[in-house]
Amino acid sequence: MELPVISNNAPAADGGCSSSGCGSAPDALAHLPEHIRAKVQDHPCYSEQAHHYFARMHVAVAPACNIQCNYCNRKYDCSNESRPGVVSELLTPDQAIKKVLAVAAEIPQMTVLGIAGPGDPLANPGRTFETFRQLSEKAPDIKLCVSTNGLSLPEHVDEIAKHNIDHVTITINCVDPEVGARIYPWIYWQNKRIFGIEGAKILIEQQQKGLQMLTERGILVKVNSVLIPGVNEEHLKEVSKVVKAKGAFLHNVMPLIAEAEHGTYYGIMGQPEPTQEMLQELQDACAGDMAMMRHCRQCRADAVGLLGEDRGDEFTMDKIDVMDVDYEAAMVRRKAVHDAIIDKLEAERGVAKPKPAGIPAGSRPVLMAVAGKNGLVAEHFGHAREFLIYEASPDGVRFIGHRKTELYCGGMDACGDGDVVEAGASESLLDRNIRILSGCEVVLCAKVGYEPWAKLEAAGIAPNGEHAMEPIEEAVMAVYEEIAATGRLLPQADSLKVA
Amino acid sequence: MALQITESCVNCWACVDVCPNDAIFQDKPHFLIDDMKCTECLGDHADPQCAAICPIEMAIVNELGEFLNPPGSLTGIPIEKLKEFGLWREAA
Numbered sequence: 001m002e003l004p005v006i007s008n009n010a011p012a013a014d015g016g017c018s019s020s021g022c023g024s025a026p027d028a029l030a031h032l033p034e035h036i037r038a039k040v041q042d043h044p045c046y047s048e049q050a051h052h053y054f055a056r057m058h059v060a061v062a063p064a065c066n067i068q069c070n071y072c073n074r075k076y077d078c079s080n081e082s083r084p085g086v087v088s089e090l091l092t093p094d095q096a097i098k099k100v101l102a103v104a105a106e107i108p109q110m111t112v113l114g115i116a117g118p119g120d121p122l123a124n125p126g127r128t129f130e131t132f133r134q135l136s137e138k139a140p141d142i143k144l145c146v147s148t149n150g151l152s153l154p155e156h157v158d159e160i161a162k163h164n165i166d167h168v169t170i171t172i173n174c175v176d177p178e179v180g181a182r183i184y185p186w187i188y189w190q191n192k193r194i195f196g197i198e199g200a201k202i203l204i205e206q207q208q209k210g211l212q213m214l215t216e217r218g219i220l221v222k223v224n225s226v227l228i229p230g231v232n233e234e235h236l237k238e239v240s241k242v243v244k245a246k247g248a249f250l251h252n253v254m255p256l257i258a259e260a261e262h263g264t265y266y267g268i269m270g271q272p273e274p275t276q277e278m279l280q281e282l283q284d285a286c287a288g289d290m291a292m293m294r295h296c297r298q299c300r301a302d303a304v305g306l307l308g309e310d311r312g313d314e315f316t317m318d319k320i321d322v323m324d325v326d327y328e329a330a331m332v333r334r335k336a337v338h339d340a341i342i343d344k345l346e347a348e349r350g351v352a353k354p355k356p357a358g359i360p361a362g363s364r365p366v367l368m369a370v371a372g373k374n375g376l377v378a379e380h381f382g383h384a385r386e387f388l389i390y391e392a393s394p395d396g397v398r399f400i401g402h403r404k405t406e407l408y409c410g411g412m413d414a415c416g417d418g419d420v421v422e423a424g425a426s427e428s429l430l431d432r433n434i435r436i437l438s439g440c441e442v443v444l445c446a447k448v449g450y451e452p453w454a455k456l457e458a459a460g461i462a463p464n465g466e467h468a469m470e471p472i473e474e475a476v477m478a479v480y481e482e483i484a485a486t487g488r489l490l491p492q493a494d495s496l497k498v499a
Numbered sequence: 500m501a502l503q504i505t506e507s508c509v510n511c512w513a514c515v516d517v518c519p520n521d522a523i524f525q526d527k528p529h530f531l532i533d534d535m536k537c538t539e540c541l542g543d544h545a546d547p548q549c550a551a552i553c554p555i556e557m558a559i560v561n562e563l564g565e566f567l568n569p570p571g572s573l574t575g576i577p578i579e580k581l582k583e584f585g586l587w588r589e590a591a
Contacts, residue, residue, distance in 0.1 A: 064513035
C-alpha cells in the first residue's frame, strides 16, 4: 500500500491543537486519506493531537522473548520505573480481560489496548492472541494493537489481520547486520540460539518481510527505533528511508535508556545515552523522509491512562477483583465521550493556525521550554515533571518533544534543597534540570524562584513568568515576537566580521 | 538425566513454551523442571530448548551442576564487569 508523504518537519497551514498541552504542533495526520486518518484520529500513540484526549493501556500478558537486546534486562519486576519492558504484575489472558473492561468503564477516554510485553508479544502467541480474541468479543469498541521485535512477525501476520488488529509497531534499530550485531547479541530461531551477525541478519530479514506483509494488507505500521550513540545514529537515517519505502507511516526515534543500575549490557558497559540535541537533530533529519513521532513517553508494558501519566496503581488485580463492571452500560457512556472528543478535534482541524507577526525574513528559529499543564503555561518551574519543547520560527510554532525532569522542589519546608549536591551525585537536581534544557533560549513557566532564576540566566536561558496561565502556543509566539523586535533573530554583523 | 532451573530464573515463561516434553511447570519462587519428563531434548532437538531460549545466565544447570549458559555467555559482559556489579558466581 502506497501512503502519501506526510511530514511534521514544517508547520502545516491547517490543523494543530490550539487548546492542547502540545499547543500548535502541526497535525501531520491531516494529510492522510480519510480512511487512514479515521483509523488513527483516536489513537494516542499514532496521533499527536489524539494523545491529549485519548488514553491507552497495555496489558502485560507476554513475558517470553525470543531475542536479546543490549538495552534490555529481563529482570523486569519494578514498580518505580517507567520504561519499556518494565511491569509489576504479569497477567493471564483472563485477568487481562477483566482489567481492560474495568479500566475502559472507569476511564471512558481509553480507546486503545496494546500488548507490548514485557517480552515480545509474538513470542507468546497463545497468551497474546487469546487476549485479543476475547477482547474483540467482549469489548468491540476498543482498538487493538501490538508491538513486536519482528522476529516471529511473518508467521503471525494472518492471525493479526484476523483479530482486526489494525495498528502494529515494529522496533527496527538497523537494516545492516553488522550494526545489528552490536545491538542484538543473540536470537532464538528455529530451535537454536544464534549469535552475532548471523542472528542479526535473520532478525532484520524477518522484520522487513513482516513490515511489507502488514502494509500489503492495509495494516498501519509504526516503526520504533532506539537511538544508540556511536552504534546506529547515522544508520537510522537509512532505516527511516527503508521503512518508509516499505510502507510504514510513522517513525518514532526514541533515546536509549542505559543506566548501570538497570543491569543492561549498555548500562553496565557505560554506553552513553544520546543528548537531547542529538535526538532532535536525528528526528529532524529523518523528518524529510517521513512523519516523525515526537510525543512518545517510552511507557511501561503495563501503562494505563493518558501518555505521560500512569494510573496503573489504581488498577491492580486485587482492586479490580472487587470492581463491579457493567460493560454494556459503559459502552454507551464511552461512545458519548468519544464522539464529543472527535467533534472537538474535527472543529480544531478547521481552524487556521496563526503565524507570528512582524518577524523579519531570515530570522532564525528559537527553542523554548514550557512548564505546561492542560495546554496552558501553568506550572511552577520547580514543580514541572517535564518540559514541553517548542520551536518558534517565522513559519509558526511547532512542538518538538518533551524532556523529563527530576523534581527538586519539595515545597516551602524543603525549599532550596534542590540546589544541594547529594552524596554520590555529580550535580544538584536543579543543575541537572537546567542542563536538560540545553539548546533552549527561554523557559516559560507560571512562576520561577530567585535561585533557579539566577542559574537559568547564567546558563543563557531566559526565565519568563510573564505569560502565566496563557495558552502555550500564543505565549511562545508572543515571546518570539518580543525577541524579534530586539533584532536578535537576524544574523549579527559582528559575528560575520569575525568569520 | 534431566536439567534443572536455579534461583536465577526470572519466571519469563520462555522455556515453558518451547519444551517438547511439557516438562516445565510454574512453581514458587520460580519455574521447575519435572525430572521424570525431561530428556534434555535428546532425539527432538540438537540443543536443550530451555537452555537455547533462556535469557538468564546461570539459570539452567545439568546434573553435574554445570551452567548451560555460564556468566557472560549471553550478554557478552566481561567477567570483571560482572564481578564488579555482583553478577558473577561459580558453578554449584
